[in-house]
Amino acid sequence: MIERDLEGWTIAFDLDGTLVETHRDLVGTLNRMLVREGLPTVPMEGAANLIGGGARALLEHGFAAAGASAEDATRPELFDAFIADYIEHIADHSRPYDGVVETLGRLAARGAILCVATNKRSDLSERLLGALGLTRHFAVIVGPDRVSARKPDGAHLKEAVRLAGGDPARAIMVGDAAPDTGAARDAGMPCIVCTYGYTPIPAAELGGDVMVDRFAAVESAIDGFLSAQRLRIAATANT
Structure with missing residues (x-):
């Protein structure tokens, strides 16, 4: 007992x-947002350190890594698209x-x-x-x-x-x-x-x-x- x-x-x-x-699903969603904006994706390997501060911080870090401005990453419609995509793929690989x-x-x-x-x-x-x-x-x-x-x-x-x-x-x-x-x-x-x-x-x-x-x-x-x-x-x- x-x-x-x-x-x-x-x-x-x-x-x-x-x-x-969870990083493969989170970075996967981030990369789909980057592609949507015509930006280069971030490599899955080594991108785990982008995780931890929430979706907005992930977008900001990811867009900065792709050479985009912070303003591009903070648009409300982009955040909404990120959340919708992540919900759809939330446990694909996590x-x-x-x-x-x-x-x-x-x-x-x-x-x-x-x-x-x-x-x-x-x-x-x-x-x-x-x-x-x-x-x-x-x-x-x-x-x-x-x-x-x-x-x-x-x-x-x-x-x-x-x-x-x-x-x-x-x-x-x-x-x-x-x-x-x-x-x-x-x-x-x-x-x-x-x-x-x-x-x-x-x-x-x-x-x-x-x-x-x-x-x-x-x-x-x-x-x-x-x-x-x-x-x-x-x-x-x-x-």
């Missing part, structure tokens, strides 16, 4: 680059990283509340996770449109945890980029950094508490946090 030793704890996950490898399904199942079986806190729009996040059969793992899926701020503001994490029914004082963030570590610091939460994700900043420089090279290692990193906390409590009680 699995011990429910994580009851009372909430684990908040970023989406793109943490739970799901897949959960190895170990995601199994690890989420184990954490839930141990009593943890799981939620998603992403800068991706909530409806797009729900559509993606639903297409991949991952929705069942999460109490809530929270994009910036459902809270008062977006990462790296810690309010995003705190409000997402509360919406999940958890306590921000007993929560851990799992992410892959600066908005995740910044939000965790602002919220006073420990942060596990997945080194395989989407960040132009080296993972070691993001300021997380611990780094993991594969998603399956997230569970042992959580156990490490909790063991350290129990030791601190025991030391305080003995002083």
